[in-house]
Amino acid sequence: MKNIILIGATSAIAQALGRQLAARGARLMLWGRSADKLEIVAADLRVRGASVDCDAFDFDNFAAHPAALERARKLGDWDAVFVCHGSLGDQKLCEQDFAAAEKEFRTNCLGALSFLTIFANYFEGQGRGTIAAIGSVAGDRGRQSNYVYGTTKAAISTFMQGLRNRLHPKGVRVLTIKPGFVSTPMTAHLKQGLLMAKPDKVAKDILKAADSGKAVLYTPWFWRWIMLIIRLIPESIFVRLKL
Amino acid sequence: MTSPTPLQSWGRYPAAQQTVRPLHWRTEPLPAAVPGSVLAYGMGRSYGDACLNDGNILLPTRELNHIINFDPETGVICCEAGVSLDEVLQLVVPHKWFLPTTPGTKLITVGGAVANDVHGKNHHRAGTFGCHVTRFELLRSDGSRLLCSPTENAGLFAATIGGLGLTGLITWAEFKLRRVDNALIQVESVKFRNLEEFFTVSAESDTGFEYTVAWLDCLATGSGLGRGHFMRGNHAGPDHTDCEPHSEPRLNVPVDFPDVALNHYSIKAFNELYYHRQLPRIRHAVTHYDPFFYPLDAINNWSRIYGRRGFFQYQFVIPFAKDHGAIREILTRITASGQGSFLAVLKTFGEVPSPGMLSFPKPGITLALDFANQGPATLQLFTELDAVVLAAAGRIYPAKDARMAPAMFQRGYPQWQQFQEYMDPKFSSSFWRRVTQPA
Numbered sequence: 035m036k037n038i039i040l041i042g043a044t045s046a047i048a049q050a051l052g053r054q055l056a057a058r059g060a061r062l063m064l065w066g067r068s069a070d071k072l073e074i075v076a077a078d079l080r081v082r083g084a085s086v087d088c089d090a091f092d093f094d095n096f097a098a099h100p101a102a103l104e105r106a107r108k109l110g111d112w113d114a115v116f117v118c119h120g121s122l123g124d125q126k127l128c129e130q131d132f133a134a135a136e137k138e139f140r141t142n143c144l145g146a147l148s149f150l151t152i153f154a155n156y157f158e159g160q161g162r163g164t165i166a167a168i169g170s171v172a173g174d175r176g177r178q179s180n181y182v183y184g185t186t187k188a189a190i191s192t193f194m195q196g197l198r199n200r201l202h203p204k205g206v207r208v209l210t211i212k213p214g215f216v217s218t219p220m221t222a223h224l225k226q227g228l229l230m231a232k233p234d235k236v237a238k239d240i241l242k243a244a245d246s247g248k249a250v251l252y253t254p255w256f257w258r259w260i261m262l263i264i265r266l267i268p269e270s271i272f273v274r275l276k277l
Numbered sequence: 278m279t280s281p282t283p284l285q286s287w288g289r290y291p292a293a294q295q296t297v298r299p300l301h302w303r304t305e306p307l308p309a310a311v312p313g314s315v316l317a318y319g320m321g322r323s324y325g326d327a328c329l330n331d332g333n334i335l336l337p338t339r340e341l342n343h344i345i346n347f348d349p350e351t352g353v354i355c356c357e358a359g360v361s362l363d364e365v366l367q368l369v370v371p372h373k374w375f376l377p378t379t380p381g382t383k384l385i386t387v388g389g390a391v392a393n394d395v396h397g398k399n400h401h402r403a404g405t406f407g408c409h410v411t412r413f414e415l416l417r418s419d420g421s422r423l424l425c426s427p428t429e430n431a432g433l434f435a436a437t438i439g440g441l442g443l444t445g446l447i448t449w450a451e452f453k454l455r456r457v458d459n460a461l462i463q464v465e466s467v468k469f470r471n472l473e474e475f476f477t478v479s480a481e482s483d484t485g486f487e488y489t490v491a492w493l494d495c496l497a498t499g500s501g502l503g504r505g506h507f508m509r510g511n512h513a514g515p516d517h518t519d520c521e522p523h524s525e526p527r528l529n530v531p532v533d534f535p536d537v538a539l540n541h542y543s544i545k546a547f548n549e550l551y552y553h554r555q556l557p558r559i560r561h562a563v564t565h566y567d568p569f570f571y572p573l574d575a576i577n578n579w580s581r582i583y584g585r586r587g588f589f590q591y592q593f594v595i596p597f598a599k600d601h602g603a604i605r606e607i608l609t610r611i612t613a614s615g616q617g618s619f620l621a622v623l624k625t626f627g628e629v630p631s632p633g634m635l636s637f638p639k640p641g642i643t644l645a646l647d648f649a650n651q652g653p654a655t656l657q658l659f660t661e662l663d664a665v666v667l668a669a670a671g672r673i674y675p676a677k678d679a680r681m682a683p684a685m686f687q688r689g690y691p692q693w694q695q696f697q698e699y700m701d702p703k704f705s706s707s708f709w710r711r712v713t714q715p716a
């Protein structure tokens with residue numbers, strides 16, 4: 035895994051991934067919506083040992099996705115993609131205004147599925163590659179506090195299950211990443227308690243899972259057990275909980 | 278967005294409540310239309326209230342942590358102001374470069390290093406951190422971005438170095454590193470029996486050693502007054518090749534210690550043990566830079582051993598005097614007070630002028646001591662010490678201070694009024710309001 039595309043490269047988790055990949059001397063392609071920010075990240079990763087290109091375009095315009103891959107392919111072959119963009123959204127607003135929910139779906143879910151689709155075909159054709167995308171523990175069970183976000187992440191997770199099933203015989207690996215709370219701009223408004231992991235730690239787990247060909251990663255590890263318990267709670271009890 | 282997690286300074290005193298607005302990108306403007314004043318907050322390694330802004334807004338800078346450029350040929354590094362010295366070392370040591378000077382912790386930001394114009398064990402050779410800064414960008418509340426260097430916006434350059442974060446936000450800074458052959462330090466530790474011996478060892482060490490500092494046993498009295506260990510070191514020569522940077526600390530103090538843990542007797546026992554641990558007068562060793570410069574970084578959150586009431590550090594500088602009368606008097610008073618100090622660090626400052634208008638270091642001798650917060654008794658002792666420091670034409674280090682009176686600051690830093698011309702009208706701090714309030 036040396037030639038890697040980071041989608042949503044300005045996200046805190048993607049930047050942490052980028053730094054660890056740079057230390058390995060990786061060749062990186064950064065995708066994002068803001069050319070300024072991408073250039074800041076690119077310069078940093080170059081100093082840290084990576085060779086880096088950037089491409090800024092509008093993620094919410096899905097027609098632009100295949101063209102971005104074409105431009106990347108002109109620079110050479112790619113071994114892996116990490117889909118990292120996302121937004122937490124305003125649950126309360128989405129409850130009242132479906133237009134807001136639709137926008138969350140567009141960015142968080144449909145955009146991701148569009149990227150997954152084109153990379154599935156690209157890697158399938160190549161007969162190798164790793165596709166990783168960041169879902170969330172929030173996708174494991176719908177909860178009143180963030181079920182719109184949770185639904186976008188659940189869709190990614192189910193979609194990837196199918197992709198994994200489809201691409202396994204073709205030598206393409208599919209990794210679903212389910213972080214718990216990570217201390218990033220997305221969660222800056224939440225209390226920075228004991229459950230908050232550092233992006234560095236999460237990135238380390240992600241690379242280890244990608245290197246070893248794992249299918250589903252909970253990071254940090256204890257979220258696997260927390261979510262197991264949460265999924266096991268019978269619906270008749272769950273409806274009474276304020277989660 | 279508002280973070281409910283309160284921000285503190287290292288001494289955890291005074292308590293302050295502020296709205297927290299983390300900065301994310303150096304190209305973004307300062308938070309617009311916020312009520313009250315703003316202040317950058319690095320890693321909160323200032324002991325007192327220099328990094329606090331009670332009732333107002335703090336702007337944490339740690340996410341401005343991108344390297345902009347590093348040239349392994351020339352050793353010039355340019356990075357965002359939230360990059361930590363820890364991160365700089367990780368990057369540059371494998372290329373055989375080192376910080377031009379470093380404080381006793383690597384867990385500070387470049388912005389904090391500039392804003393307090395920090396000093397290290399090589400002050401007598403290298404001067405302060407600001408001496409090695411070639412330029413930086415200052416973002417002012419009117420939206421302007423000013424490139425500051427010794428030749429461009431030179432007034433703001435001088436005001437911002439040691440400017441306590443009050444001239445605006447440093448978004449990035451460029452500085453020159455120091456060439457090394459490896460990550461190791463050749464150390465000598467020399468025992469001295471009293472203050473006289475300290476000054477003799479110090480004088481004979483300044484020429485042959487880049488790094489000098491002494492650990493002082495503040496509880497020893499009478500003929501032993503001022504006994505301690507003198508540490509001196511140089512970067513190890515090219516016959517060593519280890520260029521591994523440091524690794525993460527493994528120890529942590531997860532909760533506050535009860536207030537009784539550190540009392541006079543436990544400190545006395547500690548100091549006795551420390552003084553006597555070395556039997557021969559001079560000891561040689563080659564050690565990694567990490568334990569040499571940053572022994573306290575090995576334990577995360579060590580300040581919690583002082584309990585919830587927090588603690589103070591008292592650090593002053595006084596010009597050299599033949600009879601060392603002031604320093605002797607201060608040590609005597611501290612000993613007599615029985616409010617022992619866990620750590621007492623003694624060092625001489627050299628002649629290299631600080632570029633900053635309000636920089637703390639000046640030629641002379643500096644002493645830094647920790648005190649558990651025992652309320653009025655501790656504050657009373659400091660007031661007594663202040664008088665001695667002032668009479669000796671000395672001053673106190675704002676980065677360590679939580680309590681000095683306005684007169685103490687204003688007499689120690691007579692340039693403070695001139696400095697005000699360069700302040701950003703939207704920036705303020707708890708420290709600044711305290712030391713400039715009318716008497």
Ligand SMILES: Cc1cc2nc3c(=O)[nH]c(=O)nc-3n(C[C@H](O)[C@H](O)[C@H](O)COP(=O)(O)OP(=O)(O)OC[C@H]3O[C@@H](n4cnc5c(N)ncnc54)[C@H](O)[C@@H]3O)c2cc1C
Nearest residue numbers: 319320321322323380381386388389392395396441442447
């Ligand atoms: C164990 C220990 C040992 C120490 N040893 C030494 C020593 O040997 N020598 C020494 O000189 N100091 C020493 N210090 C003090 C420390 O180096 C300084 O207080 C330093 O400034 C802390 O940096 P910080 O990034 O934590 O900044 P903070 O403490 O968060 O802030 C310090 C000041 O810098 C300003 N600031 C921070 N970032 C910016 C920015 N981007 N733009 C504008 N202003 C900014 C803040 O507003 C504030 O005024 C020590 C501290 C500790 C805890």
Ligand SMILES: NC(=O)c1ccc[n+]([C@@H]2O[C@H](COP(=O)([O-])OP(=O)(O)OC[C@H]3O[C@@H](n4cnc5c(N)ncnc54)[C@H](OP(=O)(O)O)[C@@H]3O)[C@@H](O)[C@H]2O)c1
Nearest residue numbers: 042044045046047067093119120141170213215216218220
């Ligand atoms: N933080 C957590 O606790 C947590 C937990 C579970 C899962 N996750 C997931 O982890 C991933 C990374 O998040 P993070 O925590 O690192 O957050 P982050 O730092 O806030 O990053 C969010 C990223 O998404 C991009 N983005 C948002 N809306 C976009 C749009 N419409 N078009 C293009 N890009 C857009 C942002 O781009 P700009 O920089 O240009 O704004 C940024 O790169 C996300 O998928 C998130 O859902 C996070």
